[in-house]
Amino acid sequence: xxxxxxxxxxxxxxxxxxxxxxxxxxxxxxxxxxxxxxxxxxxxxxxxxxxxxxxxxxxxxxxxxxxxxxxxxxxxxxxxxxxxxxxxxxxxxxxxxxxxxxxxxxxxxxxxxxxxxxxxxxxxxxxxxxxxxxxxxxxxxxxxxxxxxxxxxxxxxxxxxxxxxxxxxxxxxxxxxxxxxxxxxxxxxxxxxxxxxxxxxxxxxxxxxxxxxxxxxxxxxxxxxxxxxxxxxxxxxxxxxxxxxxxxxxxxxxxxxxxxxxxxxxxxxxxxxxxxxxxxxxxxxxxxxxxxxxxxxxxx
Amino acid sequence: xxxxxxxxxxxxxxxxxxxxxxxxxxxxxxxxxxxxxxxxxxxxxxxxxxxxxxxxxxxxxxxxxxxxxxxxxxxxxxxxxxxxxxxxxxxxxxxxxxxxxxxxxxxxxxxxxxxxxxxxxxxxxxxxxxxxxxxxxxxxxxxxxxxxxxxxxxxxxxxxxxxxxxxxxxxxxxxxxxxxxxxxxxxxxxxxxxxxxxxxxxxxxxxxxxxxxxxxxxxxxxxxxxxxxxxxxxxxxxxx
Amino acid sequence: xxxxxxxxxxxxxxxxxxxxxxxxxxxxxxxxxxxxxxxxxxxxxxxxxxxxxxxxxxxxxxxxxxxxxxxxxxxxxxxxxxxxxxxxxxxxxxxxxxxxxxxxxxxxxxxxxxxxxxxxxxxxxxxxxxxxxxxxxxxxxxxxxxxxxxxxxxxxxxxxxxxxxxxxxxxxxxxxxxxxxxxxxxxxxxxxxxxxxxxxxxxxxxxxxxxxxxxxxxxxxxxxxxxxxxxxxxxxxxxxxxxxxxxxxxxxxxxxxxxxxxxxxxxxxxxxxxxxxxxxxxxxxxxxxxxxxxxxxxxxxxxxxxxxxxxxxxxxxxxxxxxxxxxxxxxxxxxxxxxxxxxxxxxxxxxxxxxxxxxxxxxxxxxxxxxxxxxxxxxxxxxxxxxxxxxxxxxxxxxxxxxxxxxxxxxxxxxxxxxxxxxxxxxxxxxxxxxxxxxxxx
Numbered sequence: 001x002x003x004x005x006x007x008x009x010x011x012x013x014x015x016x017x018x019x020x021x022x023x024x025x026x027x028x029x030x031x032x033x034x035x036x037x038x039x040x041x042x043x044x045x046x047x048x049x050x051x052x053x054x055x056x057x058x059x060x061x062x063x064x065x066x067x068x069x070x071x072x073x074x075x076x077x078x079x080x081x082x083x084x085x086x087x088x089x090x091x092x093x094x095x096x097x098x099x100x101x102x103x104x105x106x107x108x109x110x111x112x113x114x115x116x117x118x119x120x121x122x123x124x125x126x127x128x129x130x131x132x133x134x135x136x137x138x139x140x141x142x143x144x145x146x147x148x149x150x151x152x153x154x155x156x157x158x159x160x161x162x163x164x165x166x167x168x169x170x171x172x173x174x175x176x177x178x179x180x181x182x183x184x185x186x187x188x189x190x191x192x193x194x195x196x197x198x199x200x201x202x203x204x205x206x207x208x209x210x211x212x213x214x215x216x217x218x219x220x221x222x223x224x225x226x227x228x229x230x231x232x233x234x235x236x237x238x239x240x241x242x243x244x245x246x247x248x249x250x251x252x253x254x255x256x257x258x259x260x261x262x263x264x265x266x267x268x269x270x271x272x273x274x275x276x277x278x279x280x281x282x283x284x285x286x287x288x289x290x291x292x293x294x295x296x297x298x299x300x
Numbered sequence: 301x302x303x304x305x306x307x308x309x310x311x312x313x314x315x316x317x318x319x320x321x322x323x324x325x326x327x328x329x330x331x332x333x334x335x336x337x338x339x340x341x342x343x344x345x346x347x348x349x350x351x352x353x354x355x356x357x358x359x360x361x362x363x364x365x366x367x368x369x370x371x372x373x374x375x376x377x378x379x380x381x382x383x384x385x386x387x388x389x390x391x392x393x394x395x396x397x398x399x400x401x402x403x404x405x406x407x408x409x410x411x412x413x414x415x416x417x418x419x420x421x422x423x424x425x426x427x428x429x430x431x432x433x434x435x436x437x438x439x440x441x442x443x444x445x446x447x448x449x450x451x452x453x454x455x456x457x458x459x460x461x462x463x464x465x466x467x468x469x470x471x472x473x474x475x476x477x478x479x480x481x482x483x484x485x486x487x488x489x490x491x492x493x494x495x496x497x498x499x500x501x502x503x504x505x506x507x508x509x510x511x512x513x514x515x516x517x518x519x520x521x522x523x524x525x526x527x528x529x530x531x532x533x534x535x536x537x538x539x540x
Numbered sequence: 541x542x543x544x545x546x547x548x549x550x551x552x553x554x555x556x557x558x559x560x561x562x563x564x565x566x567x568x569x570x571x572x573x574x575x576x577x578x579x580x581x582x583x584x585x586x587x588x589x590x591x592x593x594x595x596x597x598x599x600x601x602x603x604x605x606x607x608x609x610x611x612x613x614x615x616x617x618x619x620x621x622x623x624x625x626x627x628x629x630x631x632x633x634x635x636x637x638x639x640x641x642x643x644x645x646x647x648x649x650x651x652x653x654x655x656x657x658x659x660x661x662x663x664x665x666x667x668x669x670x671x672x673x674x675x676x677x678x679x680x681x682x683x684x685x686x687x688x689x690x691x692x693x694x695x696x697x698x699x700x701x702x703x704x705x706x707x708x709x710x711x712x713x714x715x716x717x718x719x720x721x722x723x724x725x726x727x728x729x730x731x732x733x734x735x736x737x738x739x740x741x742x743x744x745x746x747x748x749x750x751x752x753x754x755x756x757x758x759x760x761x762x763x764x765x766x767x768x769x770x771x772x773x774x775x776x777x778x779x780x781x782x783x784x785x786x787x788x789x790x791x792x793x794x795x796x797x798x799x800x801x802x803x804x805x806x807x808x809x810x811x812x813x814x815x816x817x818x819x820x821x822x823x824x825x826x827x828x829x830x831x832x833x834x835x836x837x838x839x840x841x842x843x844x845x846x847x848x849x850x851x852x853x854x855x856x857x858x859x860x861x862x863x864x865x866x867x868x869x870x871x872x873x874x875x876x877x878x879x880x881x882x883x884x885x886x887x888x889x890x891x892x893x894x895x896x897x898x899x900x901x902x903x904x905x906x907x908x909x910x911x912x913x914x915x916x917x918x919x920x921x922x923x924x925x926x927x928x929x930x931x932x933x934x935x936x937x938x939x940x941x942x943x944x945x946x947x948x949x950x951x952x953x954x955x956x957x958x959x960x961x962x963x964x965x966x967x968x969x970x971x972x973x974x975x976x977x978x979x980x981x982x
Contacts, residue, residue, distance in 0.1 A: 104871055106795055129874050137872035143865035145884055155883075156873045206869070213874065256383055283385050285525025295385040298311040 038269060041072075043288045044277035048076035048264075052217055052247045053098060058112035060093050060102065060271075067093050070112070071273045073266060075217070080239060080248045082258035082279070085268035086299055091251045094268065095219050098249065099135035100128045116217075133160050136210035140222040142202030144194030144209070149186050152194040152205055153177060156213035172212055180208035181238050200231025207238065211246070218242065220250040224257065236261050255295055259283045267291045308391050308455070317382050321391075324374050325453065328395050328402075331367035332449035335402045336442050338364065338409035339508060343438025346416035346501060347431040354420070357413035364406035371399040390525055391455075394518035398452055401511040405445060408504040408511075412438075415497045429484075430498050433477040434505070440470050441508040448515040452522070460519035463512060464533045470509035477502045601961075605954030611743035611756060612698040612706045614669060614732060616648045618677060619691045631685045639681075641674035642666070645696070652735070653728055664725055668732075670697040672745070672757040695739065700755040700948035702729060706738065709947055720947070746955060750923045751937065755948030758941070760956050762923040766836050766916070766931030767905060769924060773840020774847060774904050779897050781844075782851030783886075786893070789852075790859040791881045810849035817846040818913030826914055833915035834930035842910045847900035854896020858889035891978030898971040902964050908935035934960045 053075035060068035068090045075081055075098075083091040093102065100121060102108040114121050121131055133156070144152050153173045156162075163169035173190075177183040182204045186197070194205050203223055210218055220239075224232040239248055239261045252258050258265050258279065265282040267275045267290070275282065275291045286292045293299050309322040338357055345353035375396050378384060384392055444466055451460035481495050513533065520528045520536070528536060622629065624647075625639040649665050650656060656665045673696035680694075681687055701720045704710045706729075716723050732738050749759030785806075793799045821842035825831045831838045862885050870880035911917065916932050917940065924931035932940070934956060941953040 099872070101868070101872065104868070129876055132872060132874035137868075139865060139868055139872070141865055143863070143869040145866065145869060146888065155870075155875075159873070159875050159879055159883075209869075209873065255385060259385070281525075284389055286386050292386045293311070296388045297313050297317065297382075297385075299313065 038272040038274060038290070039288060042273045043275040043291075044281075046072050046074060046273075046276050048074035048079070050077045051075060052077050052117065054113070054115040054118075055097075056113045056115075058094070058097060058110065058114060060090070060097060061109045061111075062105070063107040067271050068097075069271045073273060073276060075247060075249060076264070078243055078245070078247055079264060080243045080250065080262040081264045081266060082262035083249065083251045083266045083268060084253075084255060084258050084294070085274075086294065087253075088270075089268040090271040091266075091268040092221050094273075095221055095249055095251050097122075098217065098219055099132050099137055100126075101132075101137065103128060133213045134215050135217045135219060136213065136215035138203070138206050138210055138218060138220045138223050141226050142199055142206055144197070144202050144205050146193060146195050148191045149177075149194045149197070149205060150190040153208050153212045156209060160213055162213060176208040176212040177205075179211055179242070180204045181234065181241075182208055198231070200227050200234055203227060203231070203235060204238065207235075207242075211242070215246065217247040217249065220248065222251055222253060225253060232257070255283070267294060269294070308387065314382070317378075320374065320378050320382070321388065324371065324378070324392070324395055327367060327371050327374065328398060328449065329453055331364065331371070331399060331402050332445070332453075334360065334364060334367065335405045335409065336446045336449070338406055339412075339438060339442040339445065339505075342409040342412035342416065343435060343442075343505070345413055346419070347435045347438075349416070349420045351417065351420050354413045354417040358410055358417075361406055361410040364403060368399055368403040368406075371396070387522070390522050394452065394522045398449070398515045398518055401514050402445075402449075405508045405511050408508050411504050412501050415501055419494070419497060430477065430481065433473065433480065434498070434501055437470065437473050437477065437502055437505045440466075440473065441505045441512070444470060444509055444512040445515070448512040448519075451519050452515055455519060455522050457519055457523050460516040461536050464516040464536060467509045467513040467533065470506060474502055474506040474509075601954050601957050604951055605956075605958045607707050608746060608951040608955035609743050610740045611745065612703040613695040613739050613741050614698050614702075615693060615695050615737040615739065616645070616669070616673075617651070617691055617693050618644050618648045620644065620677070620681065620688050621647070622689050625681065625688050631688070633682065636681055636685060637678065639678070641677045641681075644677060645669055645673050652737075653731070656728075661724065664722060665728065668699055668702050668725060668728060670699050670756045671754045672697055672752075695741070697745065697756045698738070700946055701725075702738075703756055704947045705729060706740065707951075709951075746952065750921045751919060751932070751940070752921060755944070755946050755952055758949070758952060760934065760937055760959060762920060763932050763934045763937035763956070764959070766839075766920075766924050767933040769836030769927050769931065770839040770843060770933060771901055771905060773837055773927065774843040775897070775901060777841065777844035778847045778851045778900065779893075782848050782897070782900075783855050783893055785848075786852050786855030786859060787881060787886060790856050791885065792877065806849050806852050810853060813909075814846055814907050815909040815913065817842050818910030820845065821910060822913045832928060832930075834918050834920065834932070835928050836924060836931045837927040838914050839911050839916050839931075839933065840927075842914060843904040843907060846907065846910060847897075847904050850900035850903065851893075851897050854899065855889065855893040858892025858896065859885060861892060862888045891974050895971045895975045898967050898974070902967040902971075905967070906935055906960065906964060908933070908939055911936050912939075934963070 051074035053073075055071055055073045055075075058068060058071040059066060071090075071094055083095060085091050096102045097110050097114060098121075100110075102110055110122055112122065116131070116134065119126070145155065147155075150173055153176050154163075154169055157169055157172045163172055174183060177186065182201060185201060186192075186205075194202065197205060203226075207218070207223075224235050227235065236257065239250065242248060250258070250261065262279045264276060265279045266273055267282065267286070267288075269290050275286060275288045277287070281287075282291060283295055286295060309325055310318050312318045312321075338360060341353050342357045344350065345357060375392055378392060382388075444463055447459060447463040447466075450456070451463055478499070481498055485491060485495050514529065517528045517531075517536075520526060621644060624643050625641075626632075626635050628635070646662065646666050649669065650662070653665060656662055676696055677692075677694070680692070698706070701710065705712075705721055705726070710719060710721055712719075712726060721729070729738070745757055746759045748761050749757060750762030752758040789799060789803065821838060825838045825841055826833060866884050866888065867880050870884045871877070875883065911933055917936050918930060918932065919940070920930050920932050922929070938953055938956045938960065941949045941956060
């Protein structure tokens with residue numbers, strides 16, 4: 001019964017999207033004659049039944065230059081959502097809005113509404129420190145602190161006062177490393193510098209560091225772009241495991257990666273959110289011409 | 301037709317990818333043309349009792365198989381190298397399936413040719429009567445297959461739906477021919493051996509029609525991304 | 541057929557163009573190699589010339605300076621005549637201090653050269669011994685009054701002129717009138733040498749005493765201490781202020797016209813001639829605040845103001861070289877700006893900051909011009925004991941000695957330069973060590 005309604009829902013959604021995209025007509029061989037302009041509103045399904053983030057008409061400006069144009073997007077609880085698009089399309093900028101990392105750029109200005117569990121995080125009265133504890137971040141280049149592995153993971157709990165004593169802190173560090181799938185490899189060298197690990201291990205250390213403060217959401221900004229395929233596979237496997245407990249937003253340049261790890265995919269183009277939908281649909285049957293061109297390698 | 305460029309085979313940043321997809325598309329067209337011709341030749345050989353043609357059909361079946369193998373290899377190659385997505389992925393999937401269907405059609409044509417070879421010496425009146433029915437069914441099946449492949453190549457949904465729906469006519473003719481055979485058998489049970497062969501021929505043509513219908517349905521998959529293989533042909537219009 | 545031949549022709553044409561291109565490449569290659577060789581030769585010549593200058597400079601300083609570390613001493617038998625030192629036998633410290641030890645020295649010399657008579661000759665005789673000799677005897681007596689009445693065999697420093705003669709700096713072949721030592725004096729010296737009364741020893745005075753009018757008694761210790769007090773003041777002021785300013789400018793300050801202005805001014809300040817800072821010190825610290833002249837405190841203040849831009853610039857460079865990914869990592873963890881800066885960025889920048897500070901300190905140590913303006917150029921005999929005592933600094937001491945007419949000050953000037961250079965090299969070595977040891981590459 002439920003499945004039936006769902007499929008009807010899906011049908012309704014796809015009808016919507018089909019209408020939003022210019023109607024596909026058979027004109028050229030194998031081709032579809034669809035508009036290659038950015039659509040007036042995002043194609044696909046921007047809403048989610050159980051959203052953690054609800055973003056509405058988010059604009060980002062760098063000085064006078066607008067980088068993001070009216071993005072509407074829900075990010076669901078415990079889902080992996082990937083953001084793809086060509087360089088400079090605003091996907092990273094958007095990601096950095098979600099924990100207000102754009103605050104660190106003096107000329108950046110964000111407008112619109114981004115609600116985290118119903119609370120507008122763009123409100124200037126919101127303290128970014130607890131926000132960033134709730135919304136962790138993993139960066140493109142593995143950036144462990146030049147301190148010991150233990151200290152790297154313990155740093156977050158320490159500044160947020162999450163552990164009452166050393167024993168508790170030890171426990172947090174161990175669970176975090178365990179969850180990041182790193183414990184086995186570093187168990188015997190917790191006091192050695194985190195920068196001495198391999199690139200993939202460093203990135204998993206960064207993930208352990210992020211989850212040590214028990215965030216709800218983990219933002220990942222191209223977390224595998226500096227890693228080799230094996231290390232990348234490990235991270236992807238880890239993401240798959242982490243999605244049980246965390247919401248993960250991942251920006252990636254690798255479409256295959258987006259296809260592998262995420263349930264939903266958002267395609268950004270020149271600062272516009274062109275299309276959001278189930279990952280399966282985006283990669284087999286996207287609705288918008290721009291998405292199609294990008295994922296099939298026809299861009300530019 | 302293959303001189304024309306299609307959106308499917310152009311616009312990739314990697315131009316070698318375009319070339320590979322173009323080759324795949326050409327392959328489909330060549331194979332389609334060959335199979336359509338095989339059907340025509342086989343049915344003609346059957347109706348005109350032409351021994352030479354039966355041999356041609358049997359010999360060229362090998363070419364059909366070669367196309368099948370080449371297409372398979374090419375598809376594997378493209379999948380491994382390019383990881384196609386979206387429209388490309390759907391098109392490649394559809395072409396792969398279409399090639400399989402075409403190969404089966406080729407088999408059916410060969411089957412008809414073999415029966416034709418066996419029946420070359422036979423000269424009873426019943427067979428004359430039925431060859432006419434087989435001839436018209438053959439023409440219909442070949443036409444169906446041709447327009448299905450064309451629809452696939454052009455990603456023309458309307459043409460594809462027309463082709464899929466035209467299969468109903470082939471089915472109707474098949475039923476009529478079957479009823480006629482039954483009637484003839486009742487009046488003359490000694491024709492049983494000939495009738496059995498005939499049934500196989502018209503059944504083969506009916507199967508070719510089904511394959512053509514499948515190919516036509518892949519067009520819907522390419523354009524819409526919807527799998528309509530198991531949707532009733534009558535319901536296709538609503539589905540789109 | 542025509543197709544294939546066409547193809548062949550094209551291929552042939554292609555290879556021909558290729559070979560022609562390669563000829564050109566080879567021709568230009570020779571030219572390029574020649575140019576490269578030429579350039580390398582120029583570079584080598586410049587380096588050699590530079591090294592040559594340095595070697596000549598260092599060799600001349602070393603050659604001039606190293607004899608100063610040894611000093612000529614005369615062995616004298618001094619009778620500590622109670623009648624001269626303490627006729628009343630009170631052994632009172634004040635009496636002992638004021639006694640005429642000069643007469644004792646003269647007396648012991650007259651025992652060796654009894655034929656020296658008349659005031660002029662006697663004065664010439666005494667001139668062989670340093671003016672510091674009586675003070676040496678005074679010191680001994682003051683320390684142990686029971687020595688009075690005994691005869692001591694003492695090594696007393698020879699006068700600067702005798703020292704110079706022994707070191708071959710006074711040419712015996714010159715006419716007497718052009719020499720600092722007369723024929724008579726040289727005769728006495730030869731007698732002393734024959735009697736084995738003349739030795740060369742390690743010049744302790746140079747390293748332990750303050751300035752003096754007598755080169756044999758002059759030392760650099762006062763100047764070293766003065767420099768030390770100054771550098772302490774400079775370090776204590778410029779490092780914290782400089783680092784704080786750098787951290788604020790780099791991590792916290794908004795980017796606007798004001799911070800740009802400040803930045804430009806700091807950069808310009810680093811290029812201001814040092815004497816200007818001396819004038820500033822004179823006007824502000826001495827005239828306005830009424831601080832004492834010649835005090836290491838004031839010198840340190842002036843040098844701190846002077847080194848501040850250097851410290852700020854190098855600290856900012858160190859902060860900038862900390863990769864932004866570290867800041868992002870800390871901020872992304874929910875660290876406040878302050879925590880990110882002081883937990884992560886500053887600790888990583890500290891080695892670079894220290895390096896810059898040490899280089900700034902080294903520059904301050906070698907600076908003399910601003911000190912001239914605040915009275916540190918005075919003749920100060922006493923070794924300073926604190927930040928407010930009148931003092932001088934090593935480079936100023938060098939400047940003072942270089943100005944002195946006595947021959948013996950020439951080698952002392954070079955010796956002081958050597959000491960200063962040793963300090964500078966040590967500081968730079970420390971800076972390099974710190975950089976090598978702690979600076980990380982990203």
